[in-house]
Amino acid sequence: MRSRIEDVAAAAGVSMKTVSRVLNNEPNVRDEMRQRVMAAVEKLQYRPNLSARSLAGQRSYVVALVYNNPSRNYLMEIQSGMLDACRDHHYNLVLAPVGSPKQRKAEDLKVVFEHFAPDGVVLIPPLTDDPAVLEFLEQHEVPYASIAPKHPEGRIGVMMDETAAVLELMAGLVAQGHRRIAHIKGPPAHGACQWRYKGYRDALKKAGLEYDADLVVQGAFSFESGIAAGDALLDLKQPPTAIFAANDDMAAGVIRAACERGLAVPRDISVCGFDDTPIARHIYPALTTVRQPTSEMGKLATLQLLARIRTADAGSMVHVEHEVLFRESTQAPKGR
Amino acid sequence: MRSRIEDVAAAAGVSMKTVSRVLNNEPNVRDEMRQRVMAAVEKLQYRPNLSARSLAGQRSYVVALVYNNPSRNYLMEIQSGMLDACRDHHYNLVLAPVGSPKQRKAEDLKVVFEHFAPDGVVLIPPLTDDPAVLEFLEQHEVPYASIAPKHPEGRIGVMMDETAAVLELMAGLVAQGHRRIAHIKGPPAHGACQWRYKGYRDALKKAGLEYDADLVVQGAFSFESGIAAGDALLDLKQPPTAIFAANDDMAAGVIRAACERGLAVPRDISVCGFDDTPIARHIYPALTTVRQPTSEMGKLATLQLLARIRTADAGSMVHVEHEVLFRESTQAPKGR
DNA sequence: CTGTTAGCGCTTTCAC
DNA sequence: GTGAAAGCGCTAACAG
Numbered sequence: 085m086r087s088r089i090e091d092v093a094a095a096a097g098v099s100m101k102t103v104s105r106v107l108n109n110e111p112n113v114r115d116e117m118r119q120r121v122m123a124a125v126e127k128l129q130y131r132p133n134l135s136a137r138s139l140a141g142q143r144s145y146v147v148a149l150v151y152n153n154p155s156r157n158y159l160m161e162i163q164s165g166m167l168d169a170c171r172d173h174h175y176n177l178v179l180a181p182v183g184s185p186k187q188r189k190a191e192d193l194k195v196v197f198e199h200f201a202p203d204g205v206v207l208i209p210p211l212t213d214d215p216a217v218l219e220f221l222e223q224h225e226v227p228y229a230s231i232a233p234k235h236p237e238g239r240i241g242v243m244m245d246e247t248a249a250v251l252e253l254m255a256g257l258v259a260q261g262h263r264r265i266a267h268i269k270g271p272p273a274h275g276a277c278q279w280r281y282k283g284y285r286d287a288l289k290k291a292g293l294e295y296d297a298d299l300v301v302q303g304a305f306s307f308e309s310g311i312a313a314g315d316a317l318l319d320l321k322q323p324p325t326a327i328f329a330a331n332d333d334m335a336a337g338v339i340r341a342a343c344e345r346g347l348a349v350p351r352d353i354s355v356c357g358f359d360d361t362p363i364a365r366h367i368y369p370a371l372t373t374v375r376q377p378t379s380e381m382g383k384l385a386t387l388q389l390l391a392r393i394r395t396a397d398a399g400s401m402v403h404v405e406h407e408v409l410f411r412e413s414t415q416a417p418k419g420r
Numbered sequence: 421m422r423s424r425i426e427d428v429a430a431a432a433g434v435s436m437k438t439v440s441r442v443l444n445n446e447p448n449v450r451d452e453m454r455q456r457v458m459a460a461v462e463k464l465q466y467r468p469n470l471s472a473r474s475l476a477g478q479r480s481y482v483v484a485l486v487y488n489n490p491s492r493n494y495l496m497e498i499q500s501g502m503l504d505a506c507r508d509h510h511y512n513l514v515l516a517p518v519g520s521p522k523q524r525k526a527e528d529l530k531v532v533f534e535h536f537a538p539d540g541v542v543l544i545p546p547l548t549d550d551p552a553v554l555e556f557l558e559q560h561e562v563p564y565a566s567i568a569p570k571h572p573e574g575r576i577g578v579m580m581d582e583t584a585a586v587l588e589l590m591a592g593l594v595a596q597g598h599r600r601i602a603h604i605k606g607p608p609a610h611g612a613c614q615w616r617y618k619g620y621r622d623a624l625k626k627a628g629l630e631y632d633a634d635l636v637v638q639g640a641f642s643f644e645s646g647i648a649a650g651d652a653l654l655d656l657k658q659p660p661t662a663i664f665a666a667n668d669d670m671a672a673g674v675i676r677a678a679c680e681r682g683l684a685v686p687r688d689i690s691v692c693g694f695d696d697t698p699i700a701r702h703i704y705p706a707l708t709t710v711r712q713p714t715s716e717m718g719k720l721a722t723l724q725l726l727a728r729i730r731t732a733d734a735g736s737m738v739h740v741e742h743e744v745l746f747r748e749s750t751q752a753p754k755g756r
Numbered sequence: 757c758t759g760t761t762a763g764c765g766c767t768t769t770c771a772c
Numbered sequence: 773g774t775g776a777a778a779g780c781g782c783t784a785a786c787a788g
Contacts (some may be wrong), residue, residue, distance in 0.1 A: 086534070088765060099775045104767060112773055131534040135475040136672055136765035144471070145535075156698075159493040165518060176535055179513060181503060197465040198422070199481075264787050268560050336702045343704040362492075366643050368674045368679040368705050440783060448757050471783035475764045497777060666772045 087128040096124035106417045109133060136289055138201065138213065147389060148180040148202040150193065150228075152211040155305065155333065157361040158378060162208055162231065165382025172392050182217070190220045197224065203227055204389045206382070207241075229389035229399065231381055235273030240392055240399035242384040246276050249406040250376045252292070253328065253356060255409065256372075261416045262326040262354065266299040266371070268313040268338070270330035273306070278357040279328045280358060297396025300322055303334045310337020318345065318353070324353060325417035332357035332364045354414040358389075360407075369412035377404050423464040432460035443468060470512075474537065474664065483725060484516040485539040486564075487531065488547040491641065491669065493697040494714060497542055498567065501718025509726055518553070526556045533560070540564055540725045542718070543577075546610045565725035565735065567717055568610030576728055576735035578720040582612050585710045585742035586619025587626070588693060590664065592708075592744065595626045597752045598662040598690065603636040604649040604674070606666035610641070615692060616666045635660055639670045646673020654681065654689070661690060661753035668693035668700045671707055675749070690750040705748035713740050 089107075093100045098117060105113045106121040135326070138144040141396055149166055151159060163177070170177045175194035178200050189211075196202070204227040214234045221228050230241035257265055267284045270277035281300075288295055301316050303309040310329055317324055323398055329335040335357030339349050349355050349369055357364060360375035384402050392399035423445075429436045434453060441449050442457040460466070474480040485502055486496060495582040499513070506513045520527035525547075532538070547553055548569045557564050568576035593601055598724050603620045606613035617636075626632055637652050639645040646665055650673055653660055655708050664670040671693030685691050685705055693700060696711035720738050728735035 089767095091767080100766080101768090101775060102773090105774090108767085113775065117773085130718065131763050133475070134535050135471040135480070135537075136780090137767080138768040139469070139471040139475050139782085140765075141780085142767090156496045157492065164517075179499070179503065179515070181500075195467075199470050201471075307698075326482055333702070340702070340704050352463070362643075363699060363702055366669070366676070368676050405588055409753060425783095426781080436781095437759060438757090439785080441758090444783085450757065453758085469781050472764090474765085475780090476782040476784080477764085478783090529787075 086133075087130045089130070089132070089378070092121065092124045092128055092130045092186075095128060096120045106182045143203050143393075144201045145174065146178055146200045146202045147386060147393075148196055148200065148205040149208070150180045150182060150196075150205045150211060151208050152183055152214070152216065153183075154208055154210065155331070155361065156377035158359070159208070159364075161378035162206075162382035165384075166206060166386045169383045169386035169390070170381075175203075175224075175386075180205070182211070186336050189214065192210070193217065193220050195352075198353060202226070203393045205287065206385050206389055207231065207233075209233075210271065213273070213275050227389060227392045229385040231385050232276050232279065236401050239401055240388045242381045242402050242404060244376050244404050244406050246279035246382070246406075247283040247286065249376075250280050250328075250358075250409060252376055252406075252408045253285050253358075253372070254284065254287030254291070256410055257326050257328070257354065257356070257414060258293070260326075260354070260414065263293060264296075264299065264322065264324040264326070265293070265393050266301070266317045266324035266327045266331040268301055268303040268310065268317075268327065268334050270303060270305050270334075271401075277330055284328065298397050303330065305333060305334045306338075307337045310334030311341045311345075312337075314338035314341030318342065318347070323353070324416070325419070326414065327353065327355050329357050332359045332361045332371060332373055334365050335373070335413070336367055337368060339369075350413050351413040352418065354417070356414055360409060364409075367373060372411045372414040373409055375407040376408055380403075380404060422469075423466045425466070425468070428457065428460045428464055428466045431464060432456045437687035464498070475560050479539050479729075480537045481510065482512045482514055482536045483537045483722060483729075484514050484532055484536065484541045485544070486515075486516045486518060486532075486541045486547060486553065488519055488550070490544055490546065491695075491697065493699075495544070497714035498542075498718035499713035502542060502722045503722075504715075505719045505722035505726070511539075511722075512728060516541070518547070525550065525552045529553065529556050532627060533562075535703075538562070539729045542721050542725055543567065543569075545569075545586055545612060546607065549609070549611050559609075562712070563725060563728045565721040565722050565728070567605050568612050570614065572737050575737055577725045578738050579726065580712050580717070580740050580742050582615035582742070583619040583622065584696075585712075585744060586616050586664075588742075588744045589708070589710055590620065590623030590627070592746055592751060593662050593690065593692070594623070594629075595662070596662075596690070596750065598634065600658065600660040600662070601629070601755075602637070602653045602663045604637055604639040604646065604653075604663065604665040604670050606641050606670075608640060613666055620664060639666065640669050641669060643669045643673045643676075646670030647677045648673075650674035650677030652680065654683070659689070660748065661755075663689065663691050665691070665693050667706060668695045668697045668709055669750070671709070672699050672703055675703060675705075686749050686751040688754065690753070697743060700745075706745045706751040709745055711743040711745055715755075716740060725749045731746060
């Protein structure tokens with residue numbers, strides 16, 4: 085049978101409460117006691133019982149990943165980073181998909197909270213900015229960390245300078261000689277998309293190129309929406325020489341659209357995406373894109389959350405570096 | 421504050437234990453009592469406290485998904501199916517990646533068990549057949565369901581007739597006129613690969629084609645291994661006219677290898693994969709492949725597991741249907 | 757068929 | 773600084 089706190093107390097010759105104090109890093113324990121307890125814990129291979137702990141105390145040692153319907157790759161990466169952070173801090177991860185069948189986000193959240201009473205949650209786009217979710221969390225006073233929120237002010241979590249990344253990407257296209265560069269926007273609910281769009285406009289201005297509304301179409305982050313957008317752009321009287329899609333899936337759709345009409349990428353049209361998901365490397369030609377350290381972002385967000393759980397005003401909004409990857413799908417335009 | 425079982429008992433005018441009986445579907449409760457209790461539960465919005473339940477009882481109402489390093493897409497699908505099943509049965513899912521950094525699978529499992537004491541686990545390839553994991557589970561008498569195990573005898577879970585699927589796929593290639601069909605094998609640790617390989621051999625025999633060892637190369641399920649295998653096959657003095665890769669990622673690698681050397685798919689070489697992961701539809705040309713209902717398999721495996729948790733000899737190995745999808749990456753060979 | 761009593765293993769008072 | 777006792781909300785064993 086598993087050893088209990090009582091056994092550890094007996095082995096160390098102290099009371100249960102002292103053991104509890106040591107385990108929870110509480111003050112008011114002499115160093116010598118601490119050592120004795122640690123030794124006994126080690127010797128008996130003692131691990132606290134989670135259920136008992138959360139029943140008696142107020143903490144559950146669980147954090148939840150709350151999400152709506154992000155890209156599967158993205159979710160996977162975040163999840164894996166969170167698992168890393170959790171493992172290191174003896175925390176545990178539960179998944180909280182919300183609003184799946186009936187769109188009752190707050191209801192779904194409530195169920196998760198009733199079951200697991202997580203000590204905090206990590207939010208990822210496009211849910212990071214969902215009013216219903218935020219309201220629920222504020223109301224229940226649950227600490228949360230946000231990944232790539234639209235409005236980072238006063239939040240803790242992690243984000244990347246997406247605008248700067250796009251600026252860099254666009255500068256590369258301009259350097260290759262592109263003058264007519266189109267943009268496929270992502271869903272507006274997705275905070276990052278507005279930054280990417282801003283980067284696009286800023287880059288045009290910086291390069292002295294005029295903004296042309298015809299060259300900007302709305303996508304939905306899906307492969308299919310990329311095909312539709314690509315078709316629309318390639319049908320223009322004066323088509324662009326390069327297309328910057330707000331994510332890789334849509335960029336893959338554009339490549340499909342181009343191939344279907346006999347155009348070669350990048351010879352006839354340059355294409356680039358964003359995110360560096362696996363598809364970026366797997367399609368032919370390999371996509372020029374922006375890598376964001378997604379898994380690390382999951383980890384960092386979790387660390388900020390754990391800090392805040394421990395101390396009410398700890399944790400901050402941390403920034404991570406991007407990396408622009410020029411690959412095969414972009415080159416100087418033909419006419420040059 | 422949340423209502424407790426005591427409140428429900430008071431509201432229904434019965435004892436706590438009766439409420440408990442109703443909630444756990446135990447026998448020996450009059451229908452009238454049951455109704456009264458249910459009404460009170462509804463009225464008070466009562467939800468049992470998980471921690472208290474698992475502390476007092478023997479069940480944790482948690483199932484774990486135990487995995488090693490499957491394809492991310494695959495994992496995602498399984499996970500989503502499991503979440504469905506769990507939600508329907510008031511169970512909860514925890515993730516148990518094992519052997520990640522230091523390859524101590526049993527150790528990692530133990531940690532998960534100490535924290536969550538899951539009532540059962542679902543195993544997915546390539547871990548389904550891992551001796552260390554199976555031994556741990558048997559030893560601790562933990563019910564488990566297996567997805568696509570190498571040796572289904574006596575197991576519960578879910579599997580697909582992979583051999584039949586390959587037979588069907590290969591028959592399609594033969595019907596198109598292919599006579600030199602190559603195969604890229606998946607990692608041997610992965611149970612399904614032996615069934616896919618068997619299907620390949622059986623199909624050759626059935627079509628009256630000779631088995632040629634040069635046409636079979638070993639892959640590792642990765643895109644990169646697909647490139648390498650594709651290069652090897654295309655370098656042959658007498659290259660194949662069609663290549664059947666044991667999964668989609670490797671098939672994508674083959675397409676890359678072909679494109680790099682200026683060959684067109686399917687004009688110069690037909691390629692097909694297995695699994696119908698998103699990449700199959702997203703690359704150009706779209707891959708001929710075999711769809712397996714992965715998400716449903718996650719759900720079904722969980723249902724079998726839950727049945728077994730409830731009753732020691734319930735649950736079985738269920739079979740799901742495949743679907744062969746002929747898309748753009750295969751056509752009749754040139755020479756014909 | 758139903759209710760009472762005693763814990764599950766831990767943390768929290770509150771004494772010392 | 774440390775410890776003893778009293779629950780956290782539920783289920784198990786037993787009594788009715």
